[in-house]
Amino acid sequence: MSARGPIEYRDASSEIRAVFDDIKRTRQVEDVNNFWKYLAHDPATLKRTWESVKETMTPGALDAVTKEMIYLAVSVTNGCGYCIASHSAAARKAGMSEKMFGELMAVVGMANETNRLANGYRVPIDAAFDR
Amino acid sequence: MSARGPIEYRDASSEIRAVFDDIKRTRQVEDVNNFWKYLAHDPATLKRTWESVKETMTPGALDAVTKEMIYLAVSVTNGCGYCIASHSAAARKAGMSEKMFGELMAVVGMANETNRLANGYRVPIDAAFDR
Amino acid sequence: MSARGPIEYRDASSEIRAVFDDIKRTRQVEDVNNFWKYLAHDPATLKRTWESVKETMTPGALDAVTKEMIYLAVSVTNGCGYCIASHSAAARKAGMSEKMFGELMAVVGMANETNRLANGYRVPIDAAFDR
Amino acid sequence: MSARGPIEYRDASSEIRAVFDDIKRTRQVEDVNNFWKYLAHDPATLKRTWESVKETMTPGALDAVTKEMIYLAVSVTNGCGYCIASHSAAARKAGMSEKMFGELMAVVGMANETNRLANGYRVPIDAAFDR
Amino acid sequence: MSARGPIEYRDASSEIRAVFDDIKRTRQVEDVNNFWKYLAHDPATLKRTWESVKETMTPGALDAVTKEMIYLAVSVTNGCGYCIASHSAAARKAGMSEKMFGELMAVVGMANETNRLANGYRVPIDAAFDR
Amino acid sequence: MSARGPIEYRDASSEIRAVFDDIKRTRQVEDVNNFWKYLAHDPATLKRTWESVKETMTPGALDAVTKEMIYLAVSVTNGCGYCIASHSAAARKAGMSEKMFGELMAVVGMANETNRLANGYRVPIDAAFDR
Numbered sequence: 001m002s003a004r005g006p007i008e009y010r011d012a013s014s015e016i017r018a019v020f021d022d023i024k025r026t027r028q029v030e031d032v033n034n035f036w037k038y039l040a041h042d043p044a045t046l047k048r049t050w051e052s053v054k055e056t057m058t059p060g061a062l063d064a065v066t067k068e069m070i071y072l073a074v075s076v077t078n079g080c081g082y083c084i085a086s087h088s089a090a091a092r093k094a095g096m097s098e099k100m101f102g103e104l105m106a107v108v109g110m111a112n113e114t115n116r117l118a119n120g121y122r123v124p125i126d127a128a129f130d131r
Numbered sequence: 132m133s134a135r136g137p138i139e140y141r142d143a144s145s146e147i148r149a150v151f152d153d154i155k156r157t158r159q160v161e162d163v164n165n166f167w168k169y170l171a172h173d174p175a176t177l178k179r180t181w182e183s184v185k186e187t188m189t190p191g192a193l194d195a196v197t198k199e200m201i202y203l204a205v206s207v208t209n210g211c212g213y214c215i216a217s218h219s220a221a222a223r224k225a226g227m228s229e230k231m232f233g234e235l236m237a238v239v240g241m242a243n244e245t246n247r248l249a250n251g252y253r254v255p256i257d258a259a260f261d262r
Numbered sequence: 263m264s265a266r267g268p269i270e271y272r273d274a275s276s277e278i279r280a281v282f283d284d285i286k287r288t289r290q291v292e293d294v295n296n297f298w299k300y301l302a303h304d305p306a307t308l309k310r311t312w313e314s315v316k317e318t319m320t321p322g323a324l325d326a327v328t329k330e331m332i333y334l335a336v337s338v339t340n341g342c343g344y345c346i347a348s349h350s351a352a353a354r355k356a357g358m359s360e361k362m363f364g365e366l367m368a369v370v371g372m373a374n375e376t377n378r379l380a381n382g383y384r385v386p387i388d389a390a391f392d393r
Numbered sequence: 394m395s396a397r398g399p400i401e402y403r404d405a406s407s408e409i410r411a412v413f414d415d416i417k418r419t420r421q422v423e424d425v426n427n428f429w430k431y432l433a434h435d436p437a438t439l440k441r442t443w444e445s446v447k448e449t450m451t452p453g454a455l456d457a458v459t460k461e462m463i464y465l466a467v468s469v470t471n472g473c474g475y476c477i478a479s480h481s482a483a484a485r486k487a488g489m490s491e492k493m494f495g496e497l498m499a500v501v502g503m504a505n506e507t508n509r510l511a512n513g514y515r516v517p518i519d520a521a522f523d524r
Numbered sequence: 525m526s527a528r529g530p531i532e533y534r535d536a537s538s539e540i541r542a543v544f545d546d547i548k549r550t551r552q553v554e555d556v557n558n559f560w561k562y563l564a565h566d567p568a569t570l571k572r573t574w575e576s577v578k579e580t581m582t583p584g585a586l587d588a589v590t591k592e593m594i595y596l597a598v599s600v601t602n603g604c605g606y607c608i609a610s611h612s613a614a615a616r617k618a619g620m621s622e623k624m625f626g627e628l629m630a631v632v633g634m635a636n637e638t639n640r641l642a643n644g645y646r647v648p649i650d651a652a653f654d655r
Numbered sequence: 656m657s658a659r660g661p662i663e664y665r666d667a668s669s670e671i672r673a674v675f676d677d678i679k680r681t682r683q684v685e686d687v688n689n690f691w692k693y694l695a696h697d698p699a700t701l702k703r704t705w706e707s708v709k710e711t712m713t714p715g716a717l718d719a720v721t722k723e724m725i726y727l728a729v730s731v732t733n734g735c736g737y738c739i740a741s742h743s744a745a746a747r748k749a750g751m752s753e754k755m756f757g758e759l760m761a762v763v764g765m766a767n768e769t770n771r772l773a774n775g776y777r778v779p780i781d782a783a784f785d786r
Contacts, residue, residue: 004252004360033259035245038252042364045371048445049245055441056237061230066197067238070204074242076775077208079341079603082249083242084774085260098528099192102566105775106187107198109569111205111214113768114166117180118213119739120731120760121135121169128164129216135753173757176764179579183572207382210472210734215381229397233435236382240438244375250346251338251367266514266622295521297507300514304626310710311510311633314703318499323492328459329500335463336504339470341603344511345504347522361454368449369460373467373476376428376442380475383397383431390426391478469644472734477643495697498644502700506637512608513600513629528776557783559769562776573769580761585754590721591762594728598766601732606773607766609784623716630711631722635729635738638690641704642737645659645693652688653740 006037016040019050026054033086065094073108137168147171150181157185164217196225204239268299278302281312288316295348327356335370399430409433412443419447426479458487466501530561540564543574550578557610589618597632661692671695674705681709688741720749728763 009020009031019040023032039046057067068091075083091101140151140162150171154163170177188198199222206214222232271282271293281302285294301308319329330353337345353363402413402424412433416425432439450460461484468476484494533544533555543564547556563570581591592615599607615625664675664686674695678687694701712722723746730738746756 034254034257035249035252038254039248041252041360042368044448045248045364045368048368048448049248049371052441052445053241053245055437056234056241060234061228062200062234062238066200067234069193069197070201070235070238071242072775073201073204074208074239075246076771077205078243078246079770079774080246080249081774081777082254082256083246084777085256087242088777089260097192098565102569103187103191103193103198104201105772106566106569106572107193107201108205108775109573109768109772110184110187111202111218112209112771113764114180114184115206115209115211115214115734116731116767117170117176117760117764118166118211119734119736120727120763121166121172122736122739122743123165123169123213125213125216126165129220172753173761175579176757176761179576179761180764183576186568186572203382207378210377210381212384215384219384229434233438236379237435237438237441239382240375240379240442243378244371246341247338247374248367248371250341250343251334251370253343253346253350296516296519297511297514300516301510303514303622304630306710307510307626307630307633310630310707311507314707315503315507317699317703318496318503322496323490324462324496324500328462329496331455331459332463332466332497332500333504335466336470336501337508339467340505340508342508342511344516344518345508347518349504351522359454365449365453365455365460366463369455369463370467372446372449373464373480374471376446377468377471377473377476379432379438379442380428380473383428383434385427385431385475387475387478388427391482465644469640472639472643474643474646477646481646491696495700498641499697499700499703501644502637502641502704505640506633508603509600509636510629510633512603513596513632515605515608515612558778558781559773559776562778563772565776569772573772577765577769580758580765584758585752586724586758586762590724591758593717593721594725594759594762595766597725597728598732598763599770601729602767602770604770604773606778606780607770609780611766613784621716627711627715627717627722628725631717631725632729634708634711635726635742636733638704638708639730639733639735639738641694641700642690642735645690645696647689647693647737649737649740650689653744 004038004041006034007040008037012040013043015043016046019043019046022054023050035082035086065091065096065100068094069096069100069104073104076105076108077112135169135172137165138171139168143171144174146174147177150174150178153185154181166213166217196222196227196231199225200227200231200235204235207236207239208243266300266303268296269302270299274302275305277305278308281305281308284316285312297344297348327353327358327362330356331358331362331366335366338367338370339374397431397434399427400433401430405433406436408436409439412436412439415447416443428475428479458484458489458493461487462489462493462497466497469498469501470505528562528565530558531564532561536564537567539567540570543567543570546578547574559606559610589615589620589624592618593620593624593628597628600629600632601636659693659696661689662695663692667695668698670698671701674698674701677709678705690737690741720746720751720755723749724751724755724759728759731760731763732767 009017012020020032023036039049068087072087072091075087140148143151151163154167170180199218203218203222206218271279274282282294285298301311330349334349334353337349402410413425416429432442461480465480465484468480544556547560563573592611596611596615599611664672667675675687678691694704723742727742727746730742
C-alpha cells in the first residue's frame with residue numbers, strides 16, 4: 001500500500017469533488033474507486049484522465065461491453081493487477097458473461113503467443129496487408 | 132528479413148501442405164500468409180499453432196470482428212509490427228469500420244495510460260471488485 | 263515471499279560484506295535494502311550490479327533526482343512493484359516533491375498512451391527526425 | 394507504411410486544421426509531424442491527445458528537457474521506434490546534450506535490468522519504503 | 525484473489541477430470557496447481573493449453589531443465605508473479621541448481637538492459653547477421 | 656538509421672579501441688558489431704556493458720549455447736529487432752540447431768501465452784511453491 005493513501009470525498013477540495021461528483025453521476029455509483037481517490041493527489045491529472053476515460057468509453061461504433069473487454073485485454077497483457085481487477089468487474093457489469101470472458105482470455109493468450117512467434121521467426125509483412 | 136526465408140507450398144512436405152490446405156479452406160484464401168510459411172520450419176509448432184488459432188478465433192460467445200479487435204489490441208500493446216499489420220487487415224475483412232478502429236485505438240491508448248497511473252500511484256484493489 | 267530469503271550482514275561472507283559496506287558508506291544508510299540481501303545469493307551479480315548502479319547513478323550531466331525519476335518512469339512502465347516502491351522512496355529522498363511526482367506520472371502515462379497510438383496507426387518516421 | 398496514409402493540411406477538415414494550427418503555433422513549427430497527420434483519421438482522438446500532450450508537457454515543477462527525457466525513457470523501454478525517433482529529436486531540441494543522452498540511456502538500461510532481478514529473486518518490499 | 529475461485533477435482537465435470545488426471549499422471553503429482561484449477565472455468569482452454577504445454581515441454585532437442593529455464597526467463601521479463609513462482613519451482617525440480625539460477629538471472633538482466641540500449645541508440649542490424 | 660552513426664575503429668579514441676580490441680580478442684572476430692560501434696558514443700557505458708556481458712556470458716554452470724538461447728528468449732519477448740537478429744546469429748554460432756531453435760520458440764510462445772492466462776484468471780500462488 002502506498003504511504004500517501006486515498007483522498008476521501010469528505011477531505012477533498014471543491015475541484016476534486018466536482019470530478020468525483022461527475023464520476024458518480026455518470027456511472028450511477030455511490031462512491032468512486034480507489035483509482036480516482038489516489039489520482040486526486042494531482043487534481044489536473046484526475047480531471048484530464050476522467051474526461052478522457054469518459055469520452056473514450058462512451059458507447060459509439062463499439063458498445064460498452066466491447067470497450068471494457070478491450071481495456072481488460074490490454075491490462076492482462078501488461079500484467080496490471082489493479083486494472084485487471086477493476087476492468088473484470090466493469091466488463092461483467094457491462095454484460096460480459098463467463099463464456100465471453102473465457103473466449104476473451106483465449107484470444108489474449110493466443111495473441112501474446114503468436115506475437116512472439118512472429119518476432120522470433122522475423123516474419124516480413126505480406127505486401128497484401130497494405131493493399 | 133530472416134536468412135531462413137518462407138517455405139512455399141511447392142517446396143513443402145505433405146505434413147506442412149495438410150496445414151496449409153486447411154488454412155486456405157477455412158479462410159477461403161488462395162495462399163497462406165508469411166507467418167505460416169515461416170512457422171513451417173517447425174511443422175509441430177505450425178500444426179499446433181494453427182489448430183489453436185482456428186479453435187480460439189471461431190465465432191462463439193464473441194463474434195469474429197470482436198475477436199480480431201482484441202487480437203489487434205494485444206498486438207498494438209506489445210508493439211508487434213507484423214501482427215499489427217496482419218490483424219488490422221483481418222479485422223477490417225471481418226467488418227471493422229474506420230470508426231470502430233478509431234474507437235479501438237482510443238481505448239487501447241487510455242488503457243495503456245491508466246495501467247501506468249495505477250502502477251505508479253500504487254493503488255490497492257477495492258474490496259468491492261471481488262464481491 | 264521467496265523460499266530463499268534475504269542474506270543478513272551477520273550471515274554474509276566477507277565478499278558480500280564488502281559490497282554491503284560500500285553500499286552503506288556510499289548511501290549513508292545503516293542497512294541495505296532487501297534487493298541487495300536477495301542478490302547476495304549470487305555474489306558476482308551482487309558486486310557487478312552494485313558497481314554498475316553506483317557508476318550510473320552518480321550525478322553527472324544529470325543530477326540525482328532526475329536520474330531517480332527516470333528509474334521510476336521505467337519501473338512504472340514495466341510494472342515492477344518492488345522497484346516502484348524503492349525508487350519512489352529514493353526519488354523523494356533525492357528531492358522529488360509531490361508536484362514533481364504528479365508531473366512525472368502524467369508524462370509516463372501520456373508516453374505509454376501515445377506509444378500505442380503510434381504503433382496502431384503504423385506511423386512512419388519523419389525524415390526530419392534524422393537530420 | 395500504412396495503407397491509410399497521412400492527412401495533409403490542404404486535405405484536412407476545419408476541425409483538424411484547428412488542431413494542426415494550435416500545434417504549429419505552440420511548437421513554433423511550419424508543419425506537424427506524421428503522428429498528428431495519422432491521428433487525424435480520428436478527429437476526436439487527435440484533439441484529445443493533443444490537448445493532453447500540451448497540458449502535460451508544459452514546463453511546471455519539471456522543465457521541458459526533463460519531461461522529454463522521461464518520455465524518451467518510456468519509449469525506449471517499450472521499444473516504440475517512431476516514439477524513440479521523435480522524442481530523441483524533441484529532447485535534443487529542448488536542450489539534451491549527447492552527455493545527458495548517454496546518462497539517460499545508462500539509467501534506462503540499468504532500470505530495465507534491475508527490474509528483472511527484483512522480479513526473479515522475488516524480493517519483498519522493505520517496510521521502510523512506506524514510512 | 526479472484527471471486528471465481530479454483531475448481532477442485534471433487535467438483536469437476538468428467539471433461540475437466542480427464543485433463544486433471546492426465547496432468548497428474550504425466551507429472552507424477554497428487555494434485556494439479558492452481559493455474560489448472562482456475563483455467564478449468566473454460567474447459568476448452570484448459571484442454572488446449574495443457575496439450576500444448578505437454579507437447580512443448582516434452583524433452584527433445586532441448587532437455588527439461590533448459591526448457592523450464594527458458595519459461596522462467598520469459599516470466600521474469602514479463603513480471604508474471606504466479607509464473608515466476610511456479611516455474612522457479614518447476615525448474616528446480618527439473619535440476620536447476622542455485623548456481624544455474626544465478627547465471628540465468630544474470631543473463632536475463634543483461635538481456636533486458638542491452639535490449640533497451642539497442643532500442644535507444646537505434647542500432648541498425650548488421651548485414652552479417654543474415655548471412 | 657540514427658543520425659549519429661557508428662564509430663569505426665579508425666576514428667575511435669584509445670579508450671574505445673581498448674574495448675573493441677578486447678571484444679575482438681575474446682570473440683575471435685575481425686570487427687565488432689554495430690551495437691558496440693553505437694555504444695561507443697558513451698565510452699563509460701561501452702566499457703561497463705562489455706565487461707558485464709563478458710562476465711555473464713562466460714560459460715559456467717550454464718554453457719554458451721544455453722546462455723545465448725536465454726538471451727534470445729528475452730529479446731523475442733521484448734520484441735527487440737536488433738537483439739533478435741544478433742542473438743539468433745550468436746546462438747547458432749554457439750551450436751543452436753534449427754531443431755533447438757524451433758523448440759526454444761515453442762516454449763517462448765507458450766510462456767507468453769500462459770503468463771497472460773495466469774494474469775487474467777488472477778491465479779493465487781500455490782503454497783507448495785515456497786516450500
